Amino acid sequence: MSIGQVFLGLLESRPSHGYDLKRSYDERFGQDRPLHFGQVYATLSRLLKHGLIEVEGVEPGGGPERKRYAITDAGVTDVQRWLGQPERPDLYLQNTLYAKVVLALLTGRPAAEILDTQRTEHLRLMRELTQRKLDGDLAVALICDHALFHLEADLRWLELTSARLDQLASAVNS
Amino acid sequence: MSGQFPWGADRSESTVPIPGMPVPGTQMPGMPGPVAPAPADGPLLAAIDLRKSFGTTPALDGATLRVRRGEVVAVMGPSGSGKSTLLHCLAGIVRPDSGQVVYGGRELTSLSDGRRSALRRGEFGFVFQFGQLVPELTCLENVALPLRLGGVRRREAQRRAAEWLDRLEVTEVGGKRPGEVSGGQGQRVAVARALVTGPRVIFADEPTGALDSLNGERVMRLFTRAAKESGVAVVLVTHEPRVAAYSDREVVVRDGRTRAEELVR
Numbered sequence: 001m002s003i004g005q006v007f008l009g010l011l012e013s014r015p016s017h018g019y020d021l022k023r024s025y026d027e028r029f030g031q032d033r034p035l036h037f038g039q040v041y042a043t044l045s046r047l048l049k050h051g052l053i054e055v056e057g058v059e060p061g062g063g064p065e066r067k068r069y070a071i072t073d074a075g076v077t078d079v080q081r082w083l084g085q086p087e088r089p090d091l092y093l094q095n096t097l098y099a100k101v102v103l104a105l106l107t108g109r110p111a112a113e114i115l116d117t118q119r120t121e122h123l124r125l126m127r128e129l130t131q132r133k134l135d136g137d138l139a140v141a142l143i144c145d146h147a148l149f150h151l152e153a154d155l156r157w158l159e160l161t162s163a164r165l166d167q168l169a170s171a172v173n174s
Numbered sequence: 175m176s177g178q179f180p181w182g183a184d185r186s187e188s189t190v191p192i193p194g195m196p197v198p199g200t201q202m203p204g205m206p207g208p209v210a211p212a213p214a215d216g217p218l219l220a221a222i223d224l225r226k227s228f229g230t231t232p233a234l235d236g237a238t239l240r241v242r243r244g245e246v247v248a249v250m251g252p253s254g255s256g257k258s259t260l261l262h263c264l265a266g267i268v269r270p271d272s273g274q275v276v277y278g279g280r281e282l283t284s285l286s287d288g289r290r291s292a293l294r295r296g297e298f299g300f301v302f303q304f305g306q307l308v309p310e311l312t313c314l315e316n317v318a319l320p321l322r323l324g325g326v327r328r329r330e331a332q333r334r335a336a337e338w339l340d341r342l343e344v345t346e347v348g349g350k351r352p353g354e355v356s357g358g359q360g361q362r363v364a365v366a367r368a369l370v371t372g373p374r375v376i377f378a379d380e381p382t383g384a385l386d387s388l389n390g391e392r393v394m395r396l397f398t399r400a401a402k403e404s405g406v407a408v409v410l411v412t413h414e415p416r417v418a419a420y421s422d423r424e425v426v427v428r429d430g431r432t433r434a435e436e437l438v439r
Binding site for chain 1: 421
């Protein structure tokens with residue numbers, strides 16, 4: 001999952017300091033793998049360099065100065081593109097999809113469309129695999145079946161998440 | 175569902191003429207069927223902005239779906255989303271409260287019950303989750319039944335029925351009654367019965383819902399192959415992605431509305 005794009009989504013919902021961004025990321029998406037500060041500032045530096053975020057203000061504190069970052073128009077466009085584009089079906093895809101759905105809810109975008117777009121992409125691959133299975137021998141069929149069952153599990157997750165979007169929206173925005 | 179036999183069990187209805195419609199039961203298996211009067215490049219069947227409530231419960235709330243000739247379309251969605259109601263409206267079994275169902279350039283919703291019944295018998299085929307074969311008849315007689323209702327002589331009807339049992343790889347069950355065959359075999363007999371009259375559209379509602387994975391896949395492989403070879407359009411209601419993967423495209427119904435229809439067309 002792209003840390004940069006998740007940061008952009010979080011910054012679109014509200015400007016933040018680096019420390020707050022790390023905390024939001026860890027709480028929502030970090031699970032048992034919190035970000036290192038080095039990753040946070042390297043990512044922010046890259047986003048600044050590409051004009052996707054800007055420093056909105058600098059606040060002096062007891063320690064080093066705290067910069068408050070805000071997303072730029074180019075950054076919003078980048079988030080929109082990322083959210084609208086289906087992910088390549090893959091194992092452990094849920095982390096990225098979950099992040100996309102949460103960020104869509106945080107930024108007031110239609111999260112159901114992200115799930116529908118992904119369902120279409122999954123079914124497209126399932127059609128390909130089904131055709132390959134029909135054209136191939138038993139070994140090909142068994143290999144394709146393995147992939148098909150995994151994709152089907154993903155689709156069940158998509159369906160369940162669709163059914164729970166209202167509940168998730170309340171939790172995310174509370 | 176209005177009854178066990180969606181093609182209409184009243185034999186007297188087989189004589190109801192429909193202008194521009196072919197006489198049912200005149201087609202050989204595997205041969206090109208009668209041409210429905212629709213533009214070649216337009217949809218064969220279309221549901222446009224359908225709304226339907228049962229009492230105070232809304233089932234469809236602006237559903238739209240277009241099906242081209244020979245196309246297999248999967249209708250997906252959670253339980254209670256309205257996908258079966260959409261299928262029943264498309265098939266002329268249920269009248270929508272508003273919106274249009276257009277088949278071959280004709281508005282189905284404006285036809286009388288008798289004409290819709292005749293249309294279902296001549297142009298549409300049906301496959302349901304539990305086969306709905308007549309338990310007193312043999313499998314061969316079950317497949318021949320819609321032909322017999324259409325006025326085809328017994329010997330000819332049984333010859334055509336036997337050909338379809340061959341194509342669905344259930345030749346051996348012809349003389350058995352439905353209670354004596356497996357679930358997968360029964361569903362393949364039901365598919366043969368749906369295809370035997372040479373329909374233009376087959377409506378299949380969870381056709382593999384009662385089968386295990388292996389039998390379900392075999393039914394879908396034979397079903398979609400036979401439909402493609404015969405140029406029949408299929409509207410396939412399913413909640414199983416691996417079944418939907420046999421379709422050309424999918425349409426998602428949620429809360430009575432079709433969501434993906436606009437995205438994919």
